[in-house]
Amino acid sequence: MSINIPRGTKDILPGEVEKWQLIEQKAKEVSARFNYKEIRTPIFEHTDLFQRGVGDSTDIVQKEMYTFTDRGDRSLTLRPEGTAPVTRSYVENKLFGLPGQPVKLYYIQPMFRYERPQAGRYRQFVQFGIEAMGSADPAIDAEVISLAMTVYKELGLKKLRLVLNTLGDIESRKSHKEALIAHFEPRIEEFCTDCQNRLTKNPLRILDCKKDRDHELMKSAPSILEHLNEESKTYFEEVKSSLDAMNIEYVIDPTLVRGLDYYNHTAFEIMSEADGFGAITTLSGGGRYNGLVEDLGGPATPSIGFAMSLERLLLALEAEGVTLETEEDLECYVVALGDEAKQKSVSILSQLRQAGIKSDKDYLDKKMKAQFKAADRLKAKYVAILGEEELTKGIINVKNMESGEQTEVVIEELSTFIKQGK
Numbered sequence: 001m002s003i004n005i006p007r008g009t010k011d012i013l014p015g016e017v018e019k020w021q022l023i024e025q026k027a028k029e030v031s032a033r034f035n036y037k038e039i040r041t042p043i044f045e046h047t048d049l050f051q052r053g054v055g056d057s058t059d060i061v062q063k064e065m066y067t068f069t070d071r072g073d074r075s076l077t078l079r080p081e082g083t084a085p086v087t088r089s090y091v092e093n094k095l096f097g098l099p100g101q102p103v104k105l106y107y108i109q110p111m112f113r114y115e116r117p118q119a120g121r122y123r124q125f126v127q128f129g130i131e132a133m134g135s136a137d138p139a140i141d142a143e144v145i146s147l148a149m150t151v152y153k154e155l156g157l158k159k160l161r162l163v164l165n166t167l168g169d170i171e172s173r174k175s176h177k178e179a180l181i182a183h184f185e186p187r188i189e190e191f192c193t194d195c196q197n198r199l200t201k202n203p204l205r206i207l208d209c210k211k212d213r214d215h216e217l218m219k220s221a222p223s224i225l226e227h228l229n230e231e232s233k234t235y236f237e238e239v240k241s242s243l244d245a246m247n248i249e250y251v252i253d254p255t256l257v258r259g260l261d262y263y264n265h266t267a268f269e270i271m272s273e274a275d276g277f278g279a280i281t282t283l284s285g286g287g288r289y290n291g292l293v294e295d296l297g298g299p300a301t302p303s304i305g306f307a308m309s310l311e312r313l314l315l316a317l318e319a320e321g322v323t324l325e326t327e328e329d330l331e332c333y334v335v336a337l338g339d340e341a342k343q344k345s346v347s348i349l350s351q352l353r354q355a356g357i358k359s360d361k362d363y364l365d366k367k368m369k370a371q372f373k374a375a376d377r378l379k380a381k382y383v384a385i386l387g388e389e390e391l392t393k394g395i396i397n398v399k400n401m402e403s404g405e406q407t408e409v410v411i412e413e414l415s416t417f418i419k420q421g422k
């Protein structure tokens with residue numbers, strides 16, 4: 001009996017993987033351009049990190065974590081997101097002590113969430129994320145957003161909508177929380193059990209409930225914008241004017257609530273507006289998390305970041321009909337005829353590869369015609385043909401597949417000939 005892949009995961013095979021490589025390359029290149037450096041953290045962490053970091057009352061911690069006990073009886077969890085691990089690392093490695101603050105980091109790593117799989121939602125997915133740690137300048141909020149938009153736009157996406165909100169500072173949130181409790185409490189029994197549990201712990205999360213989203217109390221719920229204190233208002237205004245300065249368009253949505261507990265001030269999501277994108281339209285999400293470093297044992301460190309999954313990015317590219325130009329063609333295919341030529345082709349191929357030329361040969365003892373077919377399928381630019389006659393003359397017959405032109409080249413000079421692109 002064969003064994004299948006686990007639900008919500010997928011294999012990325014040749015033909016598809018080139019797109020991933022291209023996107024990863026773009027993400028790395030844009031990150032470097034914005035002066036963000038790569039960080040890699042372990043795939044698993046202590047479960048406590050996510051309970052404390054992401055928040056005990058969130059769906060991620062309540063329902064979606066891949067948690068296991070290891071042989072040393074420790075509770076470990078496959079990371080469901082990257083912000084808590086990066087913050088742990090920032091504290092543990094005392095990155096707050098580095099001279100170059102803010103510390104600007106990026107990661108491209110697999111994440112794991114036990115969610116109901118559907119298009120755009122998987123149990124293992126790859127996030128490209130960035131975290132800018134150690135600055136409370138609203139301009140860096142705009143920088144983070146602009147980085148995400150740059151990656152999307154340079155890959156060819158056009159139908160994007162940036163949704164922006166503020167969750168305010170602790171004081172504003174407290175006042176908003178009280179207003180939310182007063183709003184929902186009298187009729188809370190009309191809501192799902194999750195919402196009932198959220199009422200006192202984290203009423204903001206009620207606004208994010210998928211089951212009760214059409215309840216009439218949702219629309220009339222008090223908005224955070226009415227509860228912002230002066231400082232939070234000013235902060236939000238400055239983020240907006242930095243975005244304006246970069247000509248980045250956005251829409252304000254006071255109901256935008258992120259699914260993780262660590263956020264304050266700026267929160268944002270980038271959605272795809274492409275037709276036929278499917279039910280899940282959020283391409284990426286992020287926001288400011290000024291309290292998290294302190295919560296995880298470090299000094300007060302205002303921070304902001306975002307994450308996008310590469311899976312959803314690929315879906316958006318597909319929905320917009322963008323094809324990525326991937327470089328797959330082979331430069332040279334060596335066709336060998338006869339035993340002696342076959343043996344010689346081994347060293348010829350080695351010569352080509354050492355010269356940096358992408359090349360290959362037949363390993364299935366194919367006839368000449370089939371070898372040509374293979375070269376064709378691999379879209380080889382040149383086919384170098386070696387038969388008995390060529391061998392005695394010490395040459396190889398090189399056919400330029402585009403022009404059809406055939407040239408006799410001294411074997412030792414094959415790589416030079418190809419490099420000259422004749």
Ligand code: HAM
Pocket residue numbers: 080081082083084113115120121122123124125127129130131259260282283284285286287288289304305306307308309311312
């Ligand atoms: P998040 O909104 O939970 O935020 O996830 C960010 C992005 O990860 C989503 O917008 C989506 O692209 C992708 N994503 C999440 N779950 C799945 C899934 N099951 N399948 C496919 N893609 C998924 C965070 O993770 C925060 N750590 C972002 C952040 C960084 N905030 C500040 N810094």
